[in-house]
Every structure is written in structure tokens, then in C-alpha cells.
Amino acid sequence: MDKRSKIALYAIGAVIVLMMIAEITKPKALNWRDSYAAADKIPLGCYVLFNELKEVSSKPISVSTKTAFEGLKDFEGKEKTVRLFINNGISFDKQDSESLIKYVENGNSVFISTNYMYGILSDTLNIRIGTDYNNFFKKPSLNSFTSPNLKTNERHFKDVIENSFFISLDTINAVALGTTKVEKTEKISADSVPDTNINYIKVPFGKNNGAFYVHTNPFAFSNYHLLNGNENYAATVLSFLPKHQIIWDNYYKSGRKVITSPLRFILQNQALKWAFYIAMLSLILFVIFRGKRTQRIIPVIEPLKNATLDFTRTIGDLYYQHGDFTNIINKKIQYFLEQIRTKYYLNTNELNENFISKLAIKSSNKIEDTKALIDYMVYLKSKSNHTETDLIQLNKHMESFTKNTI
Incomplete structure (x- = not known):
């Protein structure tokens, strides 16, 4: 480079x-996303509320990360509980709605705090939640309770608020627990929405003292308001609930963690x-x-092949094809004697009885077999012409000898 x-x-x-x-x-920029998740410490998370509930509750807080239908199966047949749903918008499908209704009919309670609620459950309770976008939406409001004894716990929400309220409800069964009041700064013609509206109700359901508690200000339970002097209002809202074990919903949340990849x-x-x-x-x-290599690829060089065996086989075939058996026999005898000299260090000038005895001992062959081989070699060396039979017989003697050699 x-x-x-x-x-x-x-x-x-x-x-x-x-x-x-x-x-x-x-x-880092402040995250104002509405989350309401128990683990989120952002302004509109519910980290503070969830941890405070664990401190003040006499019973452990259970967390549900499943749908209402799936989550309620885990608590069937157990003691009575209260299930908390807090989110900016909540909508249950048919299966979830039927599960919640059956759950409340068995004597349990459901608390829902949301700005927008749709679906079968809303129709069953005969309630509708809305807002006056001309006068009420995101304006300071006074959230109070219908009981005069709780007047000290009412709070004035000046910011970070969306003022929702009940635009219709079942006045026969529903019990009003709280209201919201917004002072209208402008008079609009044909405006029939009053300044004060109901924002917290209790709807008894079934014959086992079960009830739905519906609240329209989920912002009151966010970290922002709980840490800015409005904690008494949130505590009072939750004080209407039965003193049963709390099931915290962590599924119907805008800030629910969803990881798909x-x-x-x-x-x-x-x-x-x-x-x-x-x-x-x-x-x-x-x-x-x-991207460009600084050196060319080094070619692979194959090592030289040992062709000695092939060469020997070729030469042998050449001799054999020409029928020069005498030359082949002489070469085999010379090669055999060279092996004797190299391996056993014996002198092959005189192939006498002493030589045969030493060769038999060093090669671990019988004296008779060794003598037969040497005598046959001497016999072939004395002949001037040889036949194919002589060559075959010599080869058999040599193979028999080398087979027993150590």
C-alpha cells in the first residue's frame, strides 16, 4: 500500500x-411515545406504577404476556383476582371478550384505563368513549371523584393529557366514580357537550360480585404524572378495586416489545x-x-511420481515378449545375489555349503530349501540356453525363499 x-x-x-x-x-432526545409497559422508564411508561404496586400489594403481582383468552387459562380455578389493562387504546376480539366476561361472572374484576375502547366488550357493557376535539382534546382538565370525601385527592392535569370521557353508558347498571372537567375557552354554536363529564365507572357483572372498572385517563398512571404530584389521584382510582391478587397485563400495550428478526x-x-x-x-x-490481490495465486506443483516400479515392469515385459529367458534369468540371479550381499552381508563369490548354511540361518529358511535354491541357481548359470520353464521354476524357488525370510 x-x-x-x-x-x-x-x-x-x-x-x-x-x-x-x-x-x-x-x-438523547426524550421519547414521548405512549408505551404503558411495565419495563419502560420513558414519560409515558408504567415502570413507576408497576414497581409501586409490588411494594404496596399484600399479594405478589402476576404479569401476563398473553392475550386475555390465553392468559386467563393460567388462573382458572384459583382465588379471585383483578386484571389491569392500561393503554392508550384497547380492543378485544370476540374470543378475548367472551373470556373476560366469563372471568368477571366468576367473581373476578377487570380494570381498564384507556382513551379508546372498541369491540364486543364495549357493546356488551353498553358504553362508548369519545372526546370533544373542539374544546377538550389535550387541554388542562380537573379529574375528580363523585364522592365528596375524596375531594382532596382530585388533581388538575395541566399537560400531557388527552381528555376522553363516556359519551354514552348504561345508566341503570353503571355507577359513576369519577369525572373530568375542562373549561371551554371558546363558545361554539350548537355545542351540546357539557363542561363536566364522567370518566370513571363501575359496571357490576354477574351474580358473584364481579365488576368491570372502566377509566378514560390512562395518562394518570404514566411515569410523568406519578412523578409530578398526581400520584394520589392514581392511587385513589385503584383504591376502588377489590383487595385481590393483581394480574398486570403486559400484552395489550403500545410499547410491547415485538422482535420478528x-x-x-x-x-x-x-x-x-x-x-x-x-x-x-x-x-x-x-x-x-x-479487493485486488497483491500477489498472484501460487500454483500447486505436484511432487514427482516414483516411476521405478512401472519402469521395471515395462523392462520385464519387454524381455519376456522377446523370449530372451537367459538374459532374464541372469538378471534375476544377479539381483538376488545383490540382495543377499546388501541384507545379510554375505560373500557370494563362492556358493558352497558354508555359504548355504549361513544364508539359511540368517534368512530363517530351512537348509534343504536354501540348498535347493542355490543349487538350482548354479545349475542355471552353467547352462547356455534357457527355457520359459526354467524361468518359472527359478521364480517359484525365489518366492518360496523370500516368503520365509525375516
């Missing part, structure tokens, strides 16, 4: 480091997201600056 390329790489690396430092040190999980985590970006950038830089 030349000097200019190195300077360019160093400059790019310095820019990346500076961008990382700037991103890490800059103040590994990449989404990585991008949702700040540290993993930056690690992913750096890895991708590094890979791109590597491809740009190191």
Missing part, C-alpha cells in the same frame, strides 16, 4: 471515530446497532482497498 492510500485510510478512520464520539456524547433485534440495541454499522463499513473499506 502506498503512502497516499495509507493517509486516506487514516483520514477515514479518524472521521469514523469522531462521528462515533459525537453520536455517543450527544444528549435478528436484524431488528440488533438495530433496537444501541451498542449492537453501532457494532453492526462499523462492521458493515469496515467490510466495504476492505473490499475497496483490498
Whole structure:
């Protein structure tokens, strides 16, 4: 790599480091997303409420991460409980609605705090929630209770609020527990919405003292309001509930954690997201600056093949085809004697009885077999012409000898 390329790489690396430092040190923007999840510490999360409930409740808090239909199966046949649903908007399907109705008919209670509620359950309770977008929406409001004894616990919500209320309800069965009041700053013609409206009701259901508690100000339970002097109002709202074990819903939440792919999980985590970006950038830089190899591929050189055996076989076939048995026999005898000299260090000039005895001992062959081989070799050396039978017989003697050789 030349000097200019190195300077360019160093400059790019310095820019990346500076961008990382700037991103890490800059103040994070406040997240105003409505979450209502128990683990979220953002302004509109429910971290404070969930942990306070665990402190003040005499019984452990159960957390449900399933639908109403699936979650209620886990508590069938057990003691009476109270199920809490807090979210900006809640809508139950037919199966969930029927499960909640059966759950309340068995003597349990359901608390719902939401700005918008739709579906079969809303129709069954004969209630409708709405808002006056001309006068009430996101304006300061006084949230109070119908009981005069609770006047000290009413609170004036000045900001971070959406003022919803009941625009219709079953006046025969529903019991009003709380109201919201907004002072209208402008008079609009044909305006029939009063300043004060009901925002908290109790609807008894069944014959076992079960009830639905419906509240239209979920903002009151957010971290923002609980940490800004409105905690008494939220505590009073929940004080109307029976003193049963609480089941906290963590499924019907706008801030429910939903991870559908590994990449989404990585991008949702700040540290993993930056690690992913750096890895991708590094890979791109590597491809740009190191895409071309600095050295050609070294070719693979196969080692030389040992062709001695093939050569020997070829020469043998050549001799055999020409019928020169005398030459082949002489070569085999010479090769055999060379092996004797090399392996057993014996002198082969005189093939006498002493030589035969020493060869038999060193090669672990019988003296008779060794003598037969040597005598046959001497006999063949004395002949001037040889036949194919002589060659075959010599080869048999040699194979028999070498088979028993150590």
C-alpha cells in the first residue's frame, strides 16, 4: 500500500471515530411515545406504577404476556383476582371478550384505563368513549371523584393529557366514580357537550360480585404524572378495586416489545446497532482497498511420481515378449545375489555349503530349501540356453525363499 492510500485510510478512520464520539456524547432526545409497559422508564411508561404496586400489594403481582383468552387459562380455578389493562387504546376480539366476561361472572374484576375502547366488550357493557376535539382534546382538565370525601385527592392535569370521557353508558347498571372537567375557552354554536363529564365507572357483572372498572385517563398512571404530584389521584382510582391478587397485563400495550428478526433485534440495541454499522463499513473499506490481490495465486506443483516400479515392469515385459529367458534369468540371479550381499552381508563369490548354511540361518529358511535354491541357481548359470520353464521354476524357488525370510 502506498503512502497516499495509507493517509486516506487514516483520514477515514479518524472521521469514523469522531462521528462515533459525537453520536455517543450527544444528549438523547426524550421519547414521548405512549408505551404503558411495565419495563419502560420513558414519560409515558408504567415502570413507576408497576414497581409501586409490588411494594404496596399484600399479594405478589402476576404479569401476563398473553392475550386475555390465553392468559386467563393460567388462573382458572384459583382465588379471585383483578386484571389491569392500561393503554392508550384497547380492543378485544370476540374470543378475548367472551373470556373476560366469563372471568368477571366468576367473581373476578377487570380494570381498564384507556382513551379508546372498541369491540364486543364495549357493546356488551353498553358504553362508548369519545372526546370533544373542539374544546377538550389535550387541554388542562380537573379529574375528580363523585364522592365528596375524596375531594382532596382530585388533581388538575395541566399537560400531557388527552381528555376522553363516556359519551354514552348504561345508566341503570353503571355507577359513576369519577369525572373530568375542562373549561371551554371558546363558545361554539350548537355545542351540546357539557363542561363536566364522567370518566370513571363501575359496571357490576354477574351474580358473584364481579365488576368491570372502566377509566378514560390512562395518562394518570404514566411515569410523568406519578412523578409530578398526581400520584394520589392514581392511587385513589385503584383504591376502588377489590383487595385481590393483581394480574398486570403486559400484552395489550403500545410499547410491547415485538422482535420478528435478528436484524431488528440488533438495530433496537444501541451498542449492537453501532457494532453492526462499523462492521458493515469496515467490510466495504476492505473490499475497496483490498479487493485486488497483491500477489498472484501460487500454483500447486505436484511432487514427482516414483516411476521405478512401472519402469521395471515395462523392462520385464519387454524381455519376456522377446523370449530372451537367459538374459532374464541372469538378471534375476544377479539381483538376488545383490540382495543377499546388501541384507545379510554375505560373500557370494563362492556358493558352497558354508555359504548355504549361513544364508539359511540368517534368512530363517530351512537348509534343504536354501540348498535347493542355490543349487538350482548354479545349475542355471552353467547352462547356455534357457527355457520359459526354467524361468518359472527359478521364480517359484525365489518366492518360496523370500516368503520365509525375516
